[in-house]
Amino acid sequence: MRSLFSATGLLVRRRLRRNAGLLAAWTGLLAIATVLALAIPGIILSTVDRGAREAVAAAGTAADILVLADVNEQNYSGQYISIKNLLALVDNLVLPPEIARVTGERSLTVVAPPVSLFTDDGAIASRLVLLTQSHRLTVVDGELPRTADQVAVTVAGAELKGLKVGSPLGALVVSGIVEPGDDECWCDLPGVWDVDEPLTMFATAEGIAPFQPLEATIRLSIRPEAFSSARIAEVERSIRSLQLNTYRLSGGTATLLVQTQFGDALEDFPRGERAALAQLSLLTAGPLGVLAAVLVLLSRLIVERRASDLLLERARGSSLAAIGVRALAESALTALVGCGLGVAIALPFLVAVTPVIPVFVIALLAGPVQAVLFARGASRSTRQPANRADRHDAVQRARVRRIVAELAVVALAAGAIVSVRSRGLLQTTTEGIDPLLAATPLLLSTVVTLALMRLYPLVIRGLSALAQRSRGALGVLGASQARHSLAPLPLFALTLAMALAVGSGLLVDTVRSGQVDASWQRVGADARVTGVLSEEDVAAVASAPGVTFSSRSVASSSVELGGLRSIVLVTAIAVDEGYPDVAEELPGPAPAASLRQLASSNEPLPMVVDPELADRIGAEEITLRFGQDEVAVEVVGVQSRGPSGYLSGRFVYVDLDSLNERLKSDLKPDTLLVMGPGTDAAVGDFGDVLTRSGWLAERRDSALAGGVTTVIALTAAAAGALALIALLSTVLATSRRRATTLALLRTLGITPRFGWWLALAEIAPVVVAAVVGGALAGVGIILALGSSLGLAVLTGGVGQPTLLISPLVLVGLAAAALLILVLAMLAEVLVRRRDRLSDVLRVGGTE
Structure with missing residues (x-):
């Protein structure tokens, strides 16, 4: 034992001083390896977590959780919820921990059944809405209702009905005129600010209490910043469990109904997450593998710098174990310093400490193992079997071992590739x-x-x-x-x-x-404008600087294509004469030349179909049925490219004007495709616009x-x-x-x-x-x-x-x-x- 540890401290100190620069570089590289080992998983997980928060934010109010209740009415369980009980229930809902962590503001909407209120000018159809603290209203005139006989009406309703502060509405009186505040969702009360009837009136809890039944909606808003990729699945499972047992929401006092579109709004995120993780996983271990190799190379450099010392130690009787112990003491010190420094730097990205274990093991053993192997090889370099046949057998055995090891690596790599390709992206086992x-x-x-x-x-x-x-x-x-x-x-x-x-x-x-x-594919042109546009707007876009071509069209889904052995539902796209020019500007295969034959008065109506339909259409007489109108058509060409990026179905193309001549009621074009470098500026004033540059950005x-x-x-x-x-x-x-x-x-x-x-x-x-x-x-x-x-x-x-x-x-x-x-x-x-x-x-x- 003494021979193993004698002079270890002295030799380690001398070697540290002699090779201080090289060891400092080794320690710095080890710190970098530690940072990468710890930071790469953290960066990857933070990337998918940001994607989760972005997906929840994009879902908007569709991801919110709605708790529905009937107030002032006894339900099938014999339970009765009063307006007073409801107001207390809003703040005391018993939410599962997974949902409580991600929900924020709670809003309450209570609507009474439509009633008719009589004024001097006649009856007014109206509806009462409970005024709550979550309603951020701006008072234009008067004040918010304070008593049971007071109501507040909207600006539009007051102008339409000629109401003002103090106007009587049956047993009620207008106390104020209001308009919506900023940044408030009125999705639980659609049409509240419309000028059409019924007139919306805001009332106090005492004012709305006599009416029954009342429809109450408690909206639990979802906070995107509270989500991670793992939490999305947790919340979805908790919501499903809650929908099966809503009794616990009220603490056993009422049976409620839970509705949400959380799962539907985020159904695409798991595939995006798996795709991101697949691409990032492919490049995760690579840098660490290179770093491991570099660490071993640097440790070999250190060993070669000490080759004379190792040979002298062996010449003076040091055992291989003693050489290994001294090298291990030195590598333990540098490994602890390097890994410790790396952990301190990587703390902001730290997810788990386990990734640093392989790095520490390599740093700990690379130097001692190479030192022992060098000393062992130097002492045996002159030892060769005297017999020529023995030397040949030794060479052959080494060659066989190498071939077996290489074939094992090849088989392992092939197995990994086959396994990844066979299970594909949708694997969820990891x-x-x-x-x-x-x-x-x-x-x-x-x-x-x-x-x-x-x-x-x-x-x-x-x-x-x-x-x-x-x-x-x-x-x-x-x-x-x-x-x-x-x-x-x-x-x-x-x-x-x-x-x-x-x-x-x-x-x-x-x-x-x-x-x-x-x-x-998703836009169909440099820009796609959706909605019915006037002739003046279309002409202004077409003549705008930088616009080369434009085309109007209207797509009708579930159109019957008759005359075949069975009725086929297609998506009929009625285009104007500018569509062939737009199609020619799109990248990819050239469009069908027969698109220019659509604008024809021939009978039957010329039609271009996609390849799938072309294989099914023979010499039969075929028709397109638009509602009660049936139009005879004839296939004049095949178009392989269709708007499958934003429309679904098997596509057929017909001329818009020629089709309208054969229909009892005209089809109004609702899509405008625009091409050219000046497209973004030309369509910037329209509301429902999707530009290709915006989509790409x-x-x-x-x-x-x-x-x-x-x-x-x-x-x-x-x-x-x-x-x-x-x-x-x-x-x-x-x-x-x-x-x-x-x-x-x-x-x-x-x-x-x-x-x-x-x-x-x-x-x-x-x-x-x-x-x-x-x-x-x-x-x-x-x-x-x-x-x-x-x-x-x-x-x-x-x-x-x-x-x-x-x-x-x-x-x-x-x-x-x-x-x-x-x-x-x-x-x-x-x-x-x-x-x-x-x-x-x-x-x-x-x-």
Whole structure:
């Protein structure tokens, strides 16, 4: 035991002082790894939580919870709720904790049955509404009612009925005239501010109490800021449970009815959440994998810097266990400091501490394990079996073990890809980050690395043959350095980093191009104006600067297409003569030329159909039935593109004017499609307008789609930085060996200025192999898993977007690799600028 721990403190202190700079870099990198391990899950979960809050906010009042009750009437259970009981019940509802956490303001609406009140001018149909504190009314004249015989009327009602403050209404009197306050929802009292009858009057609880039955609605407003992605499911389950047992709402005093559209309003969010998590999970473990490889590379650099110390320890009788204990004491100290610093930095994003455990284990064991392996290998380097057959058997056994391990990795990667593709996006067995999806890039990059390790010697052998024919010694020296330069760990780190960069770029390009395609599908033009417009408005839009084409149309759903073997319901789109020009401006396949044949007076009416209907229509005489009108039609062409992004059904196209000539009552166009760069300005004054630029901006700025794009871009940037660190650590780890080689070559007449050539010949093949392998791995990841990532959900289109492999991504990857290589060569020059080659050769590479 004494041999294990003797001099441990002294040696650790000396090593910490001697390699303070390198250990500080190691500790800083460890802190970065800890921050990433802790922050990535937190950032991902915060992204989907923001999406949940955005979805709830977009649902608006549809997500509110309504509690309905009949007041002043005995229900089927024999229970009776008075207006006094109701007012007390509003503040004392017994809500489940899941609902209580997310509800805010409570509003009460009580409406009496319609009554007729008599004035000097005759009877007035009216309805009484309970005046509550939640009603934010603005008094225009008079005051709010205070007694049972006073009421307040709306401004519009007072003007229509000629009422003023003090006007009698039967046994009631007008005490005030009011108008709505700001930011108040009157959705539980529709038509309250309309001028039409019945006249709405606000009364006190004493004034409304005699009427029966009263319809009461307690609205529990939902607070979007209180939601997270997990809380949406919790609230939905709690609402369903509450609807089955509403008796507990009143504490057992009344049976109420609970209604809400919460589930319907948020039915699309779970798919969006799964799509976002799928895309983010794909890139979660990648940066951590590169960081782990870089940590191991730096620990190897530290071990190589202490190679002479380790050899001296072994020469003086230190056991491998003693070497491991001393290295473990040092790594424990640096691991605690680095991980502790990382945890402190990542506290704002902290979700769970468990992700830091693998990082701490790697930091704790990477140095000791490599130190022991180095010492063990150095002591056994000269031990070889004397028998030639034994040496051959040892080599064969090692080769078989390697093949088995490589095949296992390949099988695991293939199994992961097949599993992810088969279960698809809708899997719900995992919560949050999908570990299988996160591990897939690591496995695929490992497979590519193994393939490169197998192919690399063949490529280098061919290049060596060419180098030997070159003049001078540089070609031979470069080929010699490149032959033994490829190491698995640096190649894996660089390949994975490049794969992440390529995969991130392709994913972003695919999503953004898919969003552009989806904007055309969802809008149908540069802008779509909905509503009946006057001829003057249509002419003004068509003649506005920057508007190239416009078209009016009206869509009639559930139109019967008769004359076939069975009646088929279609969506008939009646278009004007400008529609073919608009259709030609849309991206995608060219529209059917037969659209220009629609404006014809021929009998039967020309019609263009979609491909699905074209396959069902033969030589029969077919008709379109609009209500009681039946119009004979004839198919003149097939249009493959339809407005499936905002309309549903099988589509047929007819000319609007020609159709109206055959109908008893004209169809009024209610949709205006506008094309051209000046579209947004031309349609800005209309109310119900959807512009393609606005739709696209809203989609890209949404919490889920925008958050995913941001995280992916940050991942790509982090991958590039980690690739640089990995390459620099490799350069530093091998620089001393190159210095020794250069010193030996100096004795043969090679000048020291060719030292950079040795480094380039050793590092460049690794970078080139990583670029090729990373490009293949990145493209392979997206192609293999693209259909399982729910890209259509985040793009907002009607189908899966086309996977876009942008050449700019590959060009950017090559430029980044070249920059990394230049920086690595600069680091090599800086490290070796003060070397005296004679000293390096004489000392033999030790400090």
